Amino acid sequence: MALAARGARVDDDVMELNPSQKRTLQFLGGTGTVTGSKFLVSVGDSRVLVDCGLYQGVRELRERNWAALPFDPRSLDAVVVTHAHIDHCGFLPKLIAAGFDGPVYSTPTTAELAGIVLPDCGHLNEEEAEYANRKGFSRHDPALPLYTEEDAWAALQHFKTLSHGVTMEIAPDVDLRLSRSGHILGSASVQLRLGAGGPLIGFSGDLGRTGHPLLVPPDPAPGADYLLVESTYGDRRHDQAGAADALATTIATTIDRGGNVLIPAFAVDRTEVLLHHLSELHRSNRLPAGVPIYVDSPMALSALTVYREAIARGDADIRADVAGGGDPFDLPNLTEVRDVEGSKALNHPSRPSIVISAAGMASGGRVVHHLAHYLPEPRNSIVLAGYQAVGTRGRQLADGATELKMMGQYVRVRASVVDLPTLSVHADSAELLDWVGSNDREPECVYVVHGEPHASESLAGEIRRSFDWTAVVPRFGERVRLDARCSTR
Numbered sequence: 001m002a003l004a005a006r007g008a009r010v011d012d013d014v015m016e017l018n019p020s021q022k023r024t025l026q027f028l029g030g031t032g033t034v035t036g037s038k039f040l041v042s043v044g045d046s047r048v049l050v051d052c053g054l055y056q057g058v059r060e061l062r063e064r065n066w067a068a069l070p071f072d073p074r075s076l077d078a079v080v081v082t083h084a085h086i087d088h089c090g091f092l093p094k095l096i097a098a099g100f101d102g103p104v105y106s107t108p109t110t111a112e113l114a115g116i117v118l119p120d121c122g123h124l125n126e127e128e129a130e131y132a133n134r135k136g137f138s139r140h141d142p143a144l145p146l147y148t149e150e151d152a153w154a155a156l157q158h159f160k161t162l163s164h165g166v167t168m169e170i171a172p173d174v175d176l177r178l179s180r181s182g183h184i185l186g187s188a189s190v191q192l193r194l195g196a197g198g199p200l201i202g203f204s205g206d207l208g209r210t211g212h213p214l215l216v217p218p219d220p221a222p223g224a225d226y227l228l229v230e231s232t233y234g235d236r237r238h239d240q241a242g243a244a245d246a247l248a249t250t251i252a253t254t255i256d257r258g259g260n261v262l263i264p265a266f267a268v269d270r271t272e273v274l275l276h277h278l279s280e281l282h283r284s285n286r287l288p289a290g291v292p293i294y295v296d297s298p299m300a301l302s303a304l305t306v307y308r309e310a311i312a313r314g315d316a317d318i319r320a321d322v323a324g325g326g327d328p329f330d331l332p333n334l335t336e337v338r339d340v341e342g343s344k345a346l347n348h349p350s351r352p353s354i355v356i357s358a359a360g361m362a363s364g365g366r367v368v369h370h371l372a373h374y375l376p377e378p379r380n381s382i383v384l385a386g387y388q389a390v391g392t393r394g395r396q397l398a399d400g401a402t403e404l405k406m407m408g409q410y411v412r413v414r415a416s417v418v419d420l421p422t423l424s425v426h427a428d429s430a431e432l433l434d435w436v437g438s439n440d441r442e443p444e445c446v447y448v449v450h451g452e453p454h455a456s457e458s459l460a461g462e463i464r465r466s467f468d469w470t471a472v473v474p475r476f477g478e479r480v481r482l483d484a485r486c487s488t489r
């Protein structure tokens, strides 16, 4: 039996790597899921982790945030972060608390935005643990935060910034270069050159839409020998024009019947893009007259300031027409809600309103409290404006949940739920395929990551059909060689 079982395992990830097989890549997150991105590159004694994301969604994934790492954090030379979303950088404070003491490379804007989202995440961890302990609904006694706000501030001290297009040696035999990925402000694709004449590894990071209303489109793929591409929407096409119309219609009908529109939104970029859409609707007289709009998220408001500053200085990430135009977020009835009392008041607005609140997948944050109040009322609408990962409340709503569990209690879903994933800031399958195809040579392998299984497999299939290239959906924990063909020739 044992022999048969062993004989059945022919996968390369169980091979014993001898010291001459020096270049490897291990998939430690973003496999079979859109969260927890972590890719470990080893070259001789050098070790670099690309992205250090937090797992979100189903419990089985979230528990990985608490599991021991399969490598010694002290052995890492450096971490590279593609962008400031929590599923790409949110594990950094934990990694550093676990002993990593080296630099974290990112673009300057990613470092600035990380300075907003990481302390917020730490604070939220503490708040949720405290709330669960007070109300007694945690499975753990006592509930502990994964890390604290203080851990997050400590992690921020490790950031070193690198502008797009500049090459820097970040470890022996590892040169780093960042290019634009067009997903959020500061977001980057990552290129690692492993030694002089060695292979070039390209990581897409999260890829934006070519039609992002504020940001310039992604740079082409870097001519890599090995390419990792995200696949959040690997099995879907977006219809941007239809989404703006659907948003306008939902707002008009909801406000008309005396209801409120609640939009859970990622604080960084999603909120800005939504405000931009609302501003356009306002300009074309498609918003109900005088409807109050609230942004209820201190983190989103801080990110909005970073966007406004980038637009004002004509940051290279910003589209030329936006940088040269007026305020793209101009809305006369916009109220910024920072304090908790103001947020609580939005549970019972005095007149029909539009409320944008974090977190985007309703996995935590102020929006959970609003949902608890808005869902039972049939006149209200909940607009889902981005990707909803499996296991999150947002996904349950998108899938038609009739009851939703929040803070240990079930709430009836009577409000309309309108799923508008086409408002996403992620590339769709055609755009992902275009980006892969922009690699000016056939890579040894394209690894399709950062997607739920169907999305990743679907994109891998498209890559094989379109280019006849090797396309693989790696498994969690799988390790591959980065010089396979060269060394077996």
Ligand SMILES: [Zn+2]
Residues within 6 Å of the ligand: 083, 085, 088, 183, 206
């Ligand atoms: Zn992202």
